Amino acid sequence: MGTATAIAHPNIALIKYWGKRDETLMLPAAGSLSMTLDSVATRTTVSVGGDSDVFQLNGELSTGRAADKVFKFLDLVRQLAGSDDRATVLSHNDAPTAAGLASSASGFAALATAAAAAYGLNLSTAELSRLARRGSGSAARSLIDRFAVWHAGDDDQTSFAEEIDAPDMRMIICEINAGPKAVSSRDGMRHTRDTSPFYPAWAPATEKALAEMLAACAAQDFTKIGELTEAHAMQMHALALSAVPPLRYLAPTSFAAFDRIAELRATGIETYGTADAGPNVVAIARPKDAAAVAAALSEFGATHIAAPGPGAYLEGAA
Numbered sequence: 001m002g003t004a005t006a007i008a009h010p011n012i013a014l015i016k017y018w019g020k021r022d023e024t025l026m027l028p029a030a031g032s033l034s035m036t037l038d039s040v041a042t043r044t045t046v047s048v049g050g051d052s053d054v055f056q057l058n059g060e061l062s063t064g065r066a067a068d069k070v071f072k073f074l075d076l077v078r079q080l081a082g083s084d085d086r087a088t089v090l091s092h093n094d095a096p097t098a099a100g101l102a103s104s105a106s107g108f109a110a111l112a113t114a115a116a117a118a119y120g121l122n123l124s125t126a127e128l129s130r131l132a133r134r135g136s137g138s139a140a141r142s143l144i145d146r147f148a149v150w151h152a153g154d155d156d157q158t159s160f161a162e163e164i165d166a167p168d169m170r171m172i173i174c175e176i177n178a179g180p181k182a183v184s185s186r187d188g189m190r191h192t193r194d195t196s197p198f199y200p201a202w203a204p205a206t207e208k209a210l211a212e213m214l215a216a217c218a219a220q221d222f223t224k225i226g227e228l229t230e231a232h233a234m235q236m237h238a239l240a241l242s243a244v245p246p247l248r249y250l251a252p253t254s255f256a257a258f259d260r261i262a263e264l265r266a267t268g269i270e271t272y273g274t275a276d277a278g279p280n281v282v283a284i285a286r287p288k289d290a291a292a293v294a295a296a297l298s299e300f301g302a303t304h305i306a307a308p309g310p311g312a313y314l315e316g317a318a
């Protein structure tokens with residue numbers, strides 16, 4: 001029992017997670033696949049002790065829904081550790097929180113890693129991935145180095161992420177609007193499941209796309225990876241748009257960025273786009289093309305280039 005600090009990075013999915021089969025266990029409707037970024041980080045310190053749980057984010061005391069999620073997560077860790085001790089969680093995030101840059105993924109990956117160590121648990125990467133999943137689904141993937149597949153699984157034991165091989169690539173993140181998004185992924189998924197007439201088609205279509213993506217990664221086929229990435233992102237946004245009332249995450253500028261990505265492809269720079277539950281657009285490209293893609297997208301918002309990065313790790317243990 002003591003104090004531990006962990007660092008985790010966001011991940012961006014090439015095959016998206018949208019919808020849960022089980023909200024308590026956080027089992028996804030289908031598997032997904034992502035790249036962990038080497039840029040923007042969450043650094044979280046968990047110290048066991050004190051009279052009550054405390055959560056501070058970027059130096060400010062957090063209360064309400066965000067803090068409740070953290071305290072519920074600590075309950076899970078305490079259950080595993082057989083402890084009743086409270087804890088203080090100090091977290092610092094480089095990325096704008098809830099702006100569609102997957103801060104919940106790096107946040108819960110860092111929290112799972114730090115809290116497990118602080119409560120004296122010695123968990124494998126797969127076990128930490130399963131634990132992080134309970135905080136935020138996509139966090140299961142931020143435990144993993146470089147490229148991760150998150151197996152949907154049948155139960156708590158079988159739903160975790162693991163590393164896969166994929167060709168080296170860069171993600172060019174274009175921050176079209178760093179403001180908070182209108183509807184969180186958590187609420188948006190639930191709303192989509194409850195109201196979209198197309199939702200029943202989503203899980204089978206995603207499992208098929210995932211199987212094709214895994215084959216493309218194994219074959220080091222960047223073109224196929226790109227085509228599948230963009231198509232699946234559009235399917236996720238089409239699904240969200242088919243909810244009633246619709247969830248419109250992409251802004252006009254997002255579409256302008258997707259048009260620019262298509263123009264770049266037409267001129268021989270092979271790049272493809274994706275977007276999470278917000279207006280930001282993320283392009284993927286081969287390393288040699290990343291700077292040109294970033295320059296071409298910069299008129300739509302601040303851009304930065306990320307390479308495949310490490311899964312969550314304890315400070316001092318990397």
Ligand code: DP6
Nearest residue numbers: 013016017136137138185186276277
């Ligand atoms: C659009 O993992 O943030 O980024 O599990 O409810 O916490 P919860 O949702 P979250 O959803 C991520 C959705 C996405 C797609 C993806 O990362 O696969």
